[in-house]
Amino acid sequence: MACPHLDYRESDGERSFDTARAFCTVTDEFVQPVHADICNERYGLDPEADCEVFRADAGLDWDE
């Protein structure tokens, strides 16, 4: 499973990379490698619980 906002891209129009990298379609930015573990739901991490961007986009408060 992975975040529905996760895409893997080699370029964002300004920069390009040899290997496709994790890209957030909400922020239109490549994500930090450590954050990509949340996007990919590795190690028990979960975008709905752990990602500020996902929660803000979904209109979720932190106390929900």
Place this chain on the structure above:
Amino acid sequence: MTYEEYLDGEPVVITAALTGGIQGKEAHPELPETPAEIAAAAAAVEEAGAAVVHLHARRDNGERAFSTERFQAVTDAVRDATDDVIVQHSTGGTAAPDALRAEPLRTDPAPEMASLDMGPLNRGRRLTSENTRDTIDGLHAEMRERGIKPELEVFNNGHLNESFRILDELADPPYLNLIFGPGTLTPPSPANLQRMVDQLPERAAFNVIGFGPHQLPLTTQAMLLGGHVRVGLEDNSYLRKGERATNAALVERAVRVAGELGRPVATPAEARDLLGVVSRR
């Protein structure tokens, strides 16, 4: 380690943290990620004066990797590209299970040194790197079993207490890495660095990390206090405001500072003697 030892001209050990696991090429295009890139960076920092390289492993897309297989690829490439530099593997890993955290210790040969995070620290809104005592003791036991020198990562002064807890199990000199930065790290200031050093056991050696703009002033202070220093792109992306660094440029600057202060820079062989590291080169 003391100011008197600085006056006596004890060599300073420079560690270069080449890549880390938090940010990647999306933040700094020169940050090495692949085994070949990390090896090239290791060769450059050894040439510049680093005695130790602190290594993380990554997937080809820059994401974190913890497997022995991936660390083996990195460490093989680094050993091939360098002459004598000490290889130190990270065992850190926010959210990663303990079983994965131990994998970097299982390369062949084992790393000469490894990091040992001494307690919890926060990242982001909900992420915590827990580093329970159970995790610490498990990793430390495996380091002892494999003859790996632990570098105790002291992210704040509560972690000094955690370090004292295992002090009797540590060979001389216990090597503590004092880390200064935002969040749950010790707030970066000269006074806080002095206080931390004042609390160290007499037989300990210490290293200092200052994140971002604190790297230069706090590592300089560490040299004056008889400590060792870590620089590199894991901790700091800039030489000065607006000017991106490279790993080698950060080591070259540390060497220049040491020279101005009259502190010799340790070779890898001298660093092994100072820190009690068993050579695997």
